[in-house]
Amino acid sequence: MKLYSTNNKDLRVSFKDAVFNSMPQDKGLYMPVEIPKLDADFIANIENYSLPEIAFKVASTLLKDEIPAEDLKALIEDAINFDAPAVKLDDKTFVLELFHGPSLAFKDFGARFMSRVMAYFLKDGEQLLDVLVATSGDTGGAVALGFLGVPNTRVTILYPEGKVSPIQELQLTTNGQNIRAIEIKGTFDDCQALVKQAFADPELNRKFRLTSANSINISRLIPQTFYYFNTYAQLKRKGIQDVIFSVPSGNFGNIGAGLLAYKLGLPVKQFIAATNINDTVPRFLESGVYETKPSTQTYSNAMDVGAPSNWIRIMDLFNQDIDILKKVVTSYRFNDEETLAGIKDIYAKFNYVACPHTAIAYLAIEKYRQEKPADHSAAVFLSTAHACKFPDIFPADIASRIEIPEQVTALTGRPKQADQLSINFSDFKHYLLNGLIVD
Numbered sequence: 001m002k003l004y005s006t007n008n009k010d011l012r013v014s015f016k017d018a019v020f021n022s023m024p025q026d027k028g029l030y031m032p033v034e035i036p037k038l039d040a041d042f043i044a045n046i047e048n049y050s051l052p053e054i055a056f057k058v059a060s061t062l063l064k065d066e067i068p069a070e071d072l073k074a075l076i077e078d079a080i081n082f083d084a085p086a087v088k089l090d091d092k093t094f095v096l097e098l099f100h101g102p103s104l105a106f107k108d109f110g111a112r113f114m115s116r117v118m119a120y121f122l123k124d125g126e127q128l129l130d131v132l133v134a135t136s137g138d139t140g141g142a143v144a145l146g147f148l149g150v151p152n153t154r155v156t157i158l159y160p161e162g163k164v165s166p167i168q169e170l171q172l173t174t175n176g177q178n179i180r181a182i183e184i185k186g187t188f189d190d191c192q193a194l195v196k197q198a199f200a201d202p203e204l205n206r207k208f209r210l211t212s213a214n215s216i217n218i219s220r221l222i223p224q225t226f227y228y229f230n231t232y233a234q235l236k237r238k239g240i241q242d243v244i245f246s247v248p249s250g251n252f253g254n255i256g257a258g259l260l261a262y263k264l265g266l267p268v269k270q271f272i273a274a275t276n277i278n279d280t281v282p283r284f285l286e287s288g289v290y291e292t293k294p295s296t297q298t299y300s301n302a303m304d305v306g307a308p309s310n311w312i313r314i315m316d317l318f319n320q321d322i323d324i325l326k327k328v329v330t331s332y333r334f335n336d337e338e339t340l341a342g343i344k345d346i347y348a349k350f351n352y353v354a355c356p357h358t359a360i361a362y363l364a365i366e367k368y369r370q371e372k373p374a375d376h377s378a379a380v381f382l383s384t385a386h387a388c389k390f391p392d393i394f395p396a397d398i399a400s401r402i403e404i405p406e407q408v409t410a411l412t413g414r415p416k417q418a419d420q421l422s423i424n425f426s427d428f429k430h431y432l433l434n435g436l437i438v439d
């Protein structure tokens, strides 16, 4: 697989370079030069394959010989070692649970695959890979747990003091080994500014092999295609062939992967991009004008994104043609009041507790069905996180129904290991160079 930049179609880089650089110098995003179709025979018989088998087929079709078959198989079996069940709510409605990995969010697919791809490309004797991440919660947990114990890597996570949920903090700060957590006395934006400055610092770049683990890395996108195919296989086993997907969207990586799966040959009738009031994309599809805006805080805070970084990938997949794109992608927005009503509605109708992000995807299906009563496709809405990660949102009766998964109970009671730093870059730089100096 060769990749180009969305800002320079003539550029060609290897998969390895795209993985370690994350972003081209020209500030575009890497995209595969060729998106081959999976063979029709495989799609026709997909119900006979397991998730790891489907993942291998998709990854090897896309990556070609970048990673030899046996190595890729082993890598996938190690990375994708948890399930993604499409749970039936009624004959035509399914919730795709993507929260059975270590951090209880769909970001585990991307983070675990990326960490293992990076470890694979780090040959013996190569310099330690230093991963720097700023997080507002979910990304940091997935990256920390994704890289935990991965040889030849070290992860430094910056998170804003007092602004992540208790479970998120457990996931960030109880790891030890090759994971360091730093609590910043500031906001998420301060954390992000520190990381950006570190990447731009010549001295740090001379001393360390720095890399980011953010959601634009192509190796995070690829594994997210796997579960779209695997869902189609699950529904086919139930005799269903016509499928629409509703994806709760922030940076649009998840739905971008769905659309990549579509281009790889997955038969999908429609994608619905569901957002909160950070609605840059629904506004664009209505007006044709793409206008980003500063993000607003909502209950579905992992989707509080005013300038979705993966959107240019989606436009690129559709050759910038909004009319063709609109045939495949519909988009709706919902505010916090509607989100809460959605949570209550899913609970009342199906006795199912959905996290706020998941509830928005559900609401989008309801709305789509109202607008398109002739479409009788089965609808799958993606559940991107376990409800226990957002305890403050739920009314007491629903909150009491949330079961705490073993991934959390395993961490409870472990001592918090986090260093505290100010928002000054000089302190952070000193920390990276010398470690924490205790007075």
Ligand SMILES: *Cc1c(COP(=O)(O)O)cnc(C)c1O
Pocket (backbone or CB within 6 Å): 105, 106, 107, 138, 139, 215, 248, 249, 250, 251, 252, 253, 254, 255, 302, 303, 357, 384, 385
């Ligand atoms: C990151 C995240 C999203 C948004 O996914 P994108 O790929 O950025 O669109 C939605 N829900 C949850 C729970 C998340 O953590």
